[in-house]
Amino acid sequence: MKISVKLTRAENTALLGAGPVELDLEEYLCGVVPSEIYESSHMEALKAQAVAARTFAVKRAMAGTVVDDTTSFQAYRAPLAESSPRSRQAVEETAGQVLTYGGEVIDCFYSASNGGTCKRSGEVWSRDYPYYVNKPDPWDTAARTEKPTNPSHGVGLSQVGCMWAAKQGVPYNEILAFYYSGATLVHEYGTGSVVGFEEETGGFAMNLHTLIFTNNACYKAGRKITPKGIMVHSTGANNPWLKRYVGPDDGLLGKNQYNNHWNQPMDREVCVHAFIGKLADGTIASYQTLPWDHRGWHCGSGSKGSGNNTHISFEICEDGLTDSAYFNKVYNEAVELCAYLCKQYGLTEKNIICHSEGHAQGIASNHGDVMHWFPKHGKNMDTFRAAVKAKLAGSSSGNTGGSAGSGTLYRVRKSWSDASSQLGAFAVLDNAKELADKNPGYAVFDEAGKKVYPSASGSTGSGTLYRVRKSWADVASQKGAFNVLDNAKRCADENPGYSVFDEAGKVVYAGSAAASTYTVQKGDSLWAIAEKRLGNGTRYNEIKKLNGLTSDVIYAGQVLKLPNR
Structure with a gap:
């Protein structure tokens, strides 16, 4: 996507002329983010700023608006695009992500500070938007306590509040969710799928993904709970594929040809917090489908009330109930998920029940799951709870294989910068290698971004930046600047008509002809x-x-x- 920019700053006109010029939107953002927020900010703050700035820009690019390089629109400084690697990383790792509401890209505002209170847009300007809500902002208040900042219009993201929250460990998607109430983070400039987020699993070896059911009436009901336990369910149908229940396809699930997943309006009130089952490639994964503290619709009620008010829930996708290999995999995945949730909410294995046990306790409807299935493979809820207890104590009674590193998560991606391509994150390196082997073009990266499998290749170029452009003279066409030559080559290959140039302007790699x-x-x-x-x-x-x-x-x-x- 391109954006038209009228350049007024001397540092910009010296490089690009007065314009207006057409800039690649992602490259433009590499000069906006470090102009709007400190380059030294926590990475999650830089990502939040990148998404906010991109959303603002996309809204105007789609309308054909010519923006300028001042804070009348967004500050843009071309030299900073080349000298701000952390901002560039934030832009690359959120590439194409924008905020939408009701299927449309939002009009995304932000300011230095809101003075401790998020403002409605109608309080400041003539139009009210539903995603700007008047409410206290404890992050902004805390930030200004540490370092006084004059408040601005206060609509949308507070930059000082964002930076403070990121330092406390709040991820960028949660920062954005706070400042833009009810907005959805979407790929491909608002035309793609909802952005999913993995949980940092703290050493648990599950394959956890996130695809929140924002279109299910349960999510829209918006009720919260304080989790007191976990209820294990199984689906009761011979269909082990996650795509039957979780959708739309995120590139891993596979296409549901009947489009009868649960992330849409339904004729019955049903929704759980997670599913466990098969991805399109046959590997086992967990998908979080509701926030863990959201009230689910999973167990009905009994004589003593409803577990919907107290329990986190998940469904294990059943097969024909006789395949021991499949059973052992989903059983172990469920153990990992329960151990993770116990750690998150201060629970123990004693707080875990299945649906049939919930009925016996008077807090669920009369269902038999999972006791119609587990005993067929020599398991029951007592063995399950014992496995969770062992996991919480630091040893696993499941067969995870490989060596689990000291809390390290190994991520499977096409490249470290392409976070949207991630297939999973594993505590067990061998599991990550197995998934990479099944997906040509993917590799395994450690938490520092180093490729650990297959062995890293390509020259890093000792500080050299390799630029991807149509021609050396066409600065506005630049797609990116890379320290690693192989990454620059990959970018050129993905953009027919582009080549890779070294810092002297020499072509070091010619991509394919223009398509x-x-x-x-x-x-x-x-x-x-x-x-x-x-x-x-x-x-x-x-x-x-x-x-x-x-x-x-x-x-x-x-x-x-x-x-x-």
Whole structure:
């Protein structure tokens, strides 16, 4: 995506001319983020600022607005784009992510400080937006106690509050959720899937992903609980695939051809906090589908009330109930999940029950799960609780295999900077290697971003920055600047017509020739475009891959690169 910028600052006009100039939006953000917030800020604060700035810019780029480089829009300083590696990392790791509300990109404002109170937009300007809510901001108050800051308009993100929260360990998605109430973080400039977040699992070897059911009526009900226990369920249907219940497809789940997942309005009131089952590639994973402290609709009620008011819940996807290999994998995954939740909420194995036990205690409807399944494989809830107890004590009675590092999480991604490509995070290195082996082009990275499997390759270039541009003279076309040559090459390959230049302007790698493009028309689909322009509708996946799309959603006016016919 491009954005038109009228340049007024001398440092910008010296590099790019007065303009207006067309800049790649992500490269533009590399000069905005360090201009708006300290480069030394915690990474989660830089990411929150990157998303807020991107959302502001995308809203205006889509409207054809020409912005300038001052705080009348957003501060932009081109030299900082080259000298602010942490800001660049924040931009790269949130690439394409914007905030939406009701399916539309929000009008995203932010300021230095709100004076301790988040403002409604209608209190400051003429229009009220539902995602700006008047409420106390304890982060801003705490930040100003440490270092006094004059308040500004106070609508949206408080930069000092954001920086303070990030230092306390609050992740950027939660920072954004606080300042933009009810907004959803979405990939591909608002046209892709909802951004999922893994939990930091603190040494637990589960494969945990997040896809919150924001379209389920249970989530929209918005009731909270103080978790007092965990209730284990199983689905009661012979279908081990997570995609049956969790959706839409995030690139890992696989497509649900019947579109009957639970993340949509339904004709019955049902929703749990998580599911365990198979991904499209057959590996086992957990998916969080509600905030852990959200009141679920999972167990009905009994003579003594309802476990919905007290218990976190998850469903294990059943198969035919006879496959011991599958059972052992989901059983161990469930043990890991329960141990993790116990640690999060100060619970013990004694606080874990299944649905049938909930009925016996008078807090759930009359269901038999999981005791119709576990005994077939020599297990029951007592053995399950014992396994969780052992896990909490530091030893595992499950078969995890490999060596679990000292709390280290190994992440499986295409590259360290491409956080959106992450397939999972593992405490056990061997599990991460196994997943990488099943996904060509993926590697395993430690928490410092070092590739640990396969062995790292490519030259880091001793401080050299490799720039990806159409030509050395066309500064505005720059897609990125990389310390690692292989990363720059990959960027050029993903952008036909681009090459890699060293700091002297010499071409060190020539990417593929420029691809033809197509501007999406109203009513188009990827299949129809592939049929019309490539001669075969089944080639729509080639268009998705070339354009980095993770869903089939396209919009009128979008320019797509097309593969060779």
